[in-house]
Amino acid sequence: MTNENLATLHGRPAAAQGQTAAIPRLAVRDLSKSYGTGPAGKEVIRELNFEVAAGEFVCIVGPSGVGKTTLLKCLSGLLPVTSGEALIDGVRICEPPKEMALVFQDYTRSLMPWLTVEKNVLLPLRETGLRRSEMKHRLQESLAQVGLSDVLHKYPWQLSGGMQQRVAIARALAYRPEILLMDEPFASLDAQTRFDLEDLLLTLRRELNITVVFVTHDIDESVYLSDRIVVLGSAPCRTREIVDVPLGSTRNQIETRSRAEFSELRTHILTSVKAGALN
Amino acid sequence: MASLFVEQRDGRQALAPSRRARERRGVWKRARRAVLPVLGVALLLAAWQWAAAGPVPVLPLASDTALTFLGMLATAEFWTATWDTLGTAMLGFAVASAIGIALGLFAGLNAYVFRASKVAIEVAKPIPAIVILPLMVLQLGASQSMVLALIMWALIPLLAVTTAAGVGDVDPLLLETAGSYRLRHVAKLRSVVLPSALPFIATGLRIGASLAIVIAVVGEIVGGAPGLGRQLEVYRQAGLPQTVFAYVIALGLLGVAIYYLLLALERRVLRWHESYRSSVKTGALGRRLSAAWAGAADRFWASRAGIHVEDIGVAAAKRRTARTANAPRKVRQVRSSSSGRGLVLQLVQVGVPIVLLVWWWFASSTSTSPFYPSLSTILEHFREMWIFDHFASDVVPSLSNFIGGFVLSVVLGITLGLVVARLHWLDQMLDPLITFFRSIPAVAFIPLLITLVGFGPSMRVASIVLAAIFPVLIATVDGVRSIDGTLGEVARSYRVSSIRRLFSIYLPAATPRIFSGIEIALAISLVVMIASELIGTSFGIGAQVARAQTDLAFADMWAGILLLSLIGLAFSIVFTASRRTILSWYFGARAAARAQ
Numbered sequence: 094m095t096n097e098n099l100a101t102l103h104g105r106p107a108a109a110q111g112q113t114a115a116i117p118r119l120a121v122r123d124l125s126k127s128y129g130t131g132p133a134g135k136e137v138i139r140e141l142n143f144e145v146a147a148g149e150f151v152c153i154v155g156p157s158g159v160g161k162t163t164l165l166k167c168l169s170g171l172l173p174v175t176s177g178e179a180l181i182d183g184v185r186i187c188e189p190p191k192e193m194a195l196v197f198q199d200y201t202r203s204l205m206p207w208l209t210v211e212k213n214v215l216l217p218l219r220e221t222g223l224r225r226s227e228m229k230h231r232l233q234e235s236l237a238q239v240g241l242s243d244v245l246h247k248y249p250w251q252l253s254g255g256m257q258q259r260v261a262i263a264r265a266l267a268y269r270p271e272i273l274l275m276d277e278p279f280a281s282l283d284a285q286t287r288f289d290l291e292d293l294l295l296t297l298r299r300e301l302n303i304t305v306v307f308v309t310h311d312i313d314e315s316v317y318l319s320d321r322i323v324v325l326g327s328a329p330c331r332t333r334e335i336v337d338v339p340l341g342s343t344r345n346q347i348e349t350r351s352r353a354e355f356s357e358l359r360t361h362i363l364t365s366v367k368a369g370a371l372n
Numbered sequence: 373m374a375s376l377f378v379e380q381r382d383g384r385q386a387l388a389p390s391r392r393a394r395e396r397r398g399v400w401k402r403a404r405r406a407v408l409p410v411l412g413v414a415l416l417l418a419a420w421q422w423a424a425a426g427p428v429p430v431l432p433l434a435s436d437t438a439l440t441f442l443g444m445l446a447t448a449e450f451w452t453a454t455w456d457t458l459g460t461a462m463l464g465f466a467v468a469s470a471i472g473i474a475l476g477l478f479a480g481l482n483a484y485v486f487r488a489s490k491v492a493i494e495v496a497k498p499i500p501a502i503v504i505l506p507l508m509v510l511q512l513g514a515s516q517s518m519v520l521a522l523i524m525w526a527l528i529p530l531l532a533v534t535t536a537a538g539v540g541d542v543d544p545l546l547l548e549t550a551g552s553y554r555l556r557h558v559a560k561l562r563s564v565v566l567p568s569a570l571p572f573i574a575t576g577l578r579i580g581a582s583l584a585i586v587i588a589v590v591g592e593i594v595g596g597a598p599g600l601g602r603q604l605e606v607y608r609q610a611g612l613p614q615t616v617f618a619y620v621i622a623l624g625l626l627g628v629a630i631y632y633l634l635l636a637l638e639r640r641v642l643r644w645h646e647s648y649r650s651s652v653k654t655g656a657l658g659r660r661l662s663a664a665w666a667g668a669a670d671r672f673w674a675s676r677a678g679i680h681v682e683d684i685g686v687a688a689a690k691r692r693t694a695r696t697a698n699a700p701r702k703v704r705q706v707r708s709s710s711s712g713r714g715l716v717l718q719l720v721q722v723g724v725p726i727v728l729l730v731w732w733w734f735a736s737s738t739s740t741s742p743f744y745p746s747l748s749t750i751l752e753h754f755r756e757m758w759i760f761d762h763f764a765s766d767v768v769p770s771l772s773n774f775i776g777g778f779v780l781s782v783v784l785g786i787t788l789g790l791v792v793a794r795l796h797w798l799d800q801m802l803d804p805l806i807t808f809f810r811s812i813p814a815v816a817f818i819p820l821l822i823t824l825v826g827f828g829p830s831m832r833v834a835s836i837v838l839a840a841i842f843p844v845l846i847a848t849v850d851g852v853r854s855i856d857g858t859l860g861e862v863a864r865s866y867r868v869s870s871i872r873r874l875f876s877i878y879l880p881a882a883t884p885r886i887f888s889g890i891e892i893a894l895a896i897s898l899v900v901m902i903a904s905e906l907i908g909t910s911f912g913i914g915a916q917v918a919r920a921q922t923d924l925a926f927a928d929m930w931a932g933i934l935l936l937s938l939i940g941l942a943f944s945i946v947f948t949a950s951r952r953t954i955l956s957w958y959f960g961a962r963a964a965a966r967a968q
């Protein structure tokens with residue numbers, strides 16, 4: 094299957110992108126979120142604002158415990174917001190939207206231990222009414238993309254942590270989402286696998302024209318991957334800064350990371366995150 | 373300043389309406405929690421009254437039964453019977469606990485004793501006390517001592533095994549520390565071994581206490597010993613259904629009272645213990661807790677030896693992970709299994725049961741006692757009776773009632789459990805009813821159903837279902853509720869349909885617990901099957917044993933006991949094997965988690 098085909102399959106041909114510029118693909122408007130109510134309630138997010146354009150790669154960085162996971166769960170419709178709203182194409186998100194897939198942070202707990210890798214990846218596809226052959230094709234393709242073609246009939250607990258996370262990523266890829274939300278997906282991987290998967294993600298995103306919202310606490314990673322970085326700071330969490338990352342559309346682990354702009358951005362964001370954590 | 377002002381105002385505006393809505397929801401929630409359980413009970417009573425007045429005339433009116441129940445509370449006869457039941461149970465419990473704990477400490481501290489008793493206990497585990505009841509009735513009559521003997525049979529192994537498991541779980545580091553301070557045996561036992569094993573012993577005691585009551589009631593209903601159970605059977609024979617119902621209600625209420633009493637006691641005693649502190653949320657007496665702590669009585673039948681009791685396993689696993697320095701234990705295990713001592717231990721484990729069997733064969737070969745015929749005679753009768761004469765006429769109907777009742781209670785229990793687990797209001801509504809019904813000793817359903825539908829196979833199957841459905845139902849609800857939140861979120865985020873979510877996620881996630889429930893249901897089904905045949909019928913294995921008992925045909929009786937034991941054993945082997953296969957993912961995942 095060619096890249097063009099894939100993009101069409103994705104339902105959003107590149108030409109349509111221009112029209113939607115007015116309405117952002119994803120928008121977060123004055124979003125607040127508290128766990129619990131009354132005096133026992135805990136305010137985690139307060140009046141957060143940012144937008145993500147179609148095809149954009151946005152990283153969300155912030156110290157751990159600031160509310161990144163909570164934000165992603167609100168964005169994906171898993172948690173109700175307390176006030177404000179999250180919008181997809183201008184429509185309020187109340188239920189998990191169908192063009193979205195979420196890769197969870199807690200990889201050991203996001204795969205069904207009673208299903209083999211194959212069945213785990215196929216589980217979301219069974220709802221889509223795809224033909225069996227197409228499902229098989231996507232299964233093999235996505236597992237090959239994350240370099241796990243040979244574990245089809247293994248159970249998740251027979252795999253290492255990094256492999257489990259790659260299965261979770263393969264599950265999201267096989268689903269072919271238009272918008273991919275990822276919650277610190279590479280945090281538990283070794284450096285080499287991590288670089289490979291970062292590059293894979295960039296390639297896929299370019300080929301399939303996916304919109305990606307990527308949560309991480311690794312600042313280097315955020316600079317390397319994204320078009321824009323949303324820096325979150327202090328609890329309750331608020332937008333501290335939104336930084337553009339003008340590093341071009343093709344990146345390279347060695348060359349990009351050694352550029353001067355890279356280290357400038359890195360220093361800038363690190364300072365911002367640190368200051369935010371102190372407030 | 374200006375911006376701050378705006379921010380506050382906006383914030384208040386945005387928050388105000390939703391907060392009010394949430395408070396309203398909170399009030400509504402609390403009201404529901406108070407009203408629904410009452411509504412559930414009221415609905416059941418109304419349905420009962422309606423059914424008795426109209427379509428089911430054999431059912432006594434709920435209002436009549438309530439009056440009879442109140443009247444019964446005013447009779448001395450009721451309180452004497454209650455005292456007989458409670459007194460016998462408590463006496464048996466006290467003696468059996470003392471013996472069982474002593475044996476358990478002994479076996480736990482001595483590897484040879486542990487191995488020597490292992491096979492015997494594994495074999496005896498699935499053989500319920502009711503199997504030896506006819507023998508005890510013959511020897512001791514319909515007396516208190518007969519009930520005491522049954523309680524001993526059930527409780528001593530239970531307490532011995534839980535205690536031994538507790539001793540085995542003592543941190544070897546603590547023992548070595550004690551050794552380094554030159555603590556002597558008794559001091560070591562008192563200050564290190566006993567406190568560490570206490571949660572296990574407490575669990576065994578809690579299960580044992582409820583079990584003692586259940587067995588007492590079995591001895592009274594089936595064996596005719598004085599107590600609440602015998603009253604039940606007497607009034608059943610006298611044809612007074614309201615009184616039968618009133619006694620069953622009394623038994624259920626007694627069970628509920630004992631359950632909460634034991635729970636409170638255990639909490640008090642074990643408040644200090646780490647595994648206890650982390651595993652019990654104080655203050656919440658909800659079903660989750662009660663299921664984790666299990667209707668003690670049911671659990672027993674499942675695993676007389678108590679090793680499989682979930683909370684023991686959980687407690688042990690928690691403590692094991694809490695323990696950082698568990699290296700010495702591993703080293704010790706490796707050494708003992710590879711060295712000469714390990715070989716000797718294995719020989720002991722296999723050899724002792726064989727020696728016992730051989731000894732039984734020869735020691736009994738010259739027996740002239742009518743009570744204890746020789747093993748060869750028993751085997752001869754076994755072959756003649758069960759394999760030739762009575763196979764089609766007795767074994768087949770017994771087994772089909774047993775399997776039918778068991779399968780029905782598993783299917784119904786899982787289905788109902790899934791529904792209840794997914795519908796919160798239904799759960800709240802049924803909660804008191806479930807707690808009540810499962811506190812009724814299993815065998816007490818038999819006289820009740822005899823008054824309603826007579827002695828046919830439908831009574832037997834229905835009794836089994838009534839008694840065995842609750843452990844499955846509760847385990848299912850508990851299993852579905854215990855599902856990891858992330859898995860549910862994964863399913864939701866991919867918009868997996870609710871039907872598929874039920875069968876691909878909630879049901880599989882619940883299977884480990886469901887299997888614990890099924891294990892209990894299996895044991896209860898066997899007990900109720902035997903009891904329903906001992907109480908009265910002309911065919912079935914139990915009926916043949918009862919006939920042998922009245923005819924004083926001892927060898928036949930022994931042959932019957934042997935057959936019932938073998939059935940218990942066979943089903944427990946089949947069950948264990950199917951659990952191994954179906955739950956292979958669960959055991960694999962657990963082993964993987966432990967290896968980390």
Ligand SMILES: Nc1ncnc2c1ncn2[C@@H]1O[C@H](COP(=O)(O)OP(=O)(O)O)[C@@H](O)[C@H]1O
Pocket residue numbers: 128135137156157158159160161162163164
């Ligand atoms: N279900 C919950 N109930 C109450 N508080 C929660 C819940 N989930 C997360 N929190 C709290 O919200 C804050 C943000 O958590 P999280 O979104 O997981 O942060 P991050 O992903 O940035 O590490 C933390 O302080 C955490 O304790």
Ligand SMILES: [Mg+2]
Pocket residue numbers: 158161162163198276
């Ligand atoms: Mg997080």
